Amino acid sequence: MNLYDFSAPAITGDDTALAAYRGQTCLIVNVASKCGYTPQYTGLEVLYRRLRDRGFAVLGFPCDQFGHQEPGNEADILAFCTLNYDVTFPLFAKVEVNGSGAHPLFAWLKQERPGLLGTEAIKWNFTKFLVDRTGNARERFGPGDTPEQIEAKILALLDEPAPPATR
Numbered sequence: 001m002n003l004y005d006f007s008a009p010a011i012t013g014d015d016t017a018l019a020a021y022r023g024q025t026c027l028i029v030n031v032a033s034k035c036g037y038t039p040q041y042t043g044l045e046v047l048y049r050r051l052r053d054r055g056f057a058v059l060g061f062p063c064d065q066f067g068h069q070e071p072g073n074e075a076d077i078l079a080f081c082t083l084n085y086d087v088t089f090p091l092f093a094k095v096e097v098n099g100s101g102a103h104p105l106f107a108w109l110k111q112e113r114p115g116l117l118g119t120e121a122i123k124w125n126f127t128k129f130l131v132d133r134t135g136n137a138r139e140r141f142g143p144g145d146t147p148e149q150i151e152a153k154i155l156a157l158l159d160e161p162a163p164p165a166t167r
Contacts, residue, residue: 002135003028006105008061009093011074016092018105024055025157026131027150028109030097030122031060032069033080037126041085043147047154048089054158055133058089061106063097066125070094097122113140132157 003026004019027047032038048058062077064070070077074093081087095103098121102110109129110120126143130153138157141150 001108003105003131003137004135006108008095008103008105011062011078011091011093013074013093016090018059021057021059022135023133024057025133025154026057026059027147027154028059028061028105028129028131030063030095030106030125030127031091032063032066032125033072033077035066035069035125037124037143040126040147041081041087045085045087045089047147047151051154051158052089056154056158060087060089060091061097061103062091062094063125064094065096065098069125097127109137109140112137115140115142130154130157132160 004022007015007017010016029044031041044058048056062070072080077094078091081091095106097103097106106122110122113129114120115123124143128141128145128150129137130139130141130150132138139153
């Protein structure tokens with residue numbers, strides 16, 4: 001399995017096959033609008049704008065499982081992100097990242113890249129998963145790891161040779 005085996009509804013409601021990101025390095029983040037880490041939207045957007053032409057995408061997945069910090073509906077979330085952080089990177093519909101209702105993408109990410117001491121559970125909002133251009137989960141970062149702190153890891157993946165084209 002890899003990233004391209006999954007789909008998720010965009011924040012606008014359209015189902016999106018994540019195969020649309022084939023060949024790109026992706027940073028997948030569970031986000032929230034009322035969290036102490038919410039200002040990371042700024043750094044995520046800066047990275048996205050600076051690196052998207054090199055094949056980089058940030059994929060934001062709102063989640064309300066941590067302290068009810070994403071209480072709004074999709075329209076509220078989109079308005080918040082646009083008005084407060086000028087977010088242009090792809091946002092998806094609200095998901096669960098832990099428990100029996102966890103979105104299959106996050107179940108896979110957690111299995112591929114467990115956290116500290118091998119725990120799979122996501123501990124808080126703004127946990128980040130870095131996925132390479134072949135759709136493989138390469139690294140997991142905690143909420144306190146800022147976009148600026150992980151930029152070098154993203155650049156290293158972007159600098160790797162492109163995978164051979166598949167038919």
